[in-house]
Amino acid sequence: MTGVPEPMSPDARRALEQELSTLRTERDTVAATLRGTDADSPGDLADQADELQRATEAARLDSRIAVIEARLAQAAVAAPPAPGVVGVGSTVMVRFADGSTTAVHLGEIADSTDSALVTADSPLGRALLGRVAGDPVSYRTPEGPKSAVVVSVGSPSGEA
Template sequence: MTGLPEPISPAARTALEQELATLRTERETVAATLRGTDADSPGDLADQADELQRATEAARLDSRIAVIEARLAQAAAAAPPAPGVVGVGSTVTVRFSDGATRSVHLGEIADAADNALVTADSPLGRALLGHGAGETVSYRTPGGPASAVVVSVGAPPAPA
């Protein structure tokens, strides 16, 4: 991203809030199965391995919960990008070095149903953030360096 707090679209906020609720429910379920026993307690190795696996899962859930909470807090403190500047939620028309022009929607959460979506953490998405029409952006692809010219920047599409 640009290093500054980035706003998120209402759809992305809803998706993150739903994921957070699901993760918290999963975490409660895992926490209820943790015994909190110490390593010196009797029990077979299978019980200890299961306990370790549940503790590892709890740590994974805690980590993802913390990431989502931080992202939601950061987004709440962010102002939307200035008009004409690419930010999360912008619709951007870009012209690639081969001459092809494409309009993309810069989003935060991948959506298989949105063929025009470019995530903000993808190489192209990161390159576009903070730029405006007429600027050339450079980014790296698995095939090597690439560049594109920002043709135009539009506002986020209206909610359906």
């Protein structure tokens, strides 16, 4: 994200905590199958391949669990943005260079049910973080550089 701890919306926190719980359950299931093998028996190549696949899955789960735990810990120590300053959870009215105005919600990927979601680590999201009403922003997209102006900043409850 921005390199500094970012707060997290309550919905995003709940979604990540649910994902973490599911991943831990999956990890426990995979770990039980790893512990259930007899390391002294030679087994055949299929058994060894299956064991390797389970170990790889356990490592993948461990990696995702570590990412989620780190993000939750980071959010726990982050202070919310000052009133009127764009931060995670803010609803921002943005006027684009073509004159169109759109309300976007700056959030986490865990907020993906939000149709107005702009993730904080997207080009527009990074450009908006820390801005206030009236600030111009520039960001890069696959189509090239873009610009916009922050019209208003709402609270994390969504009031613009």
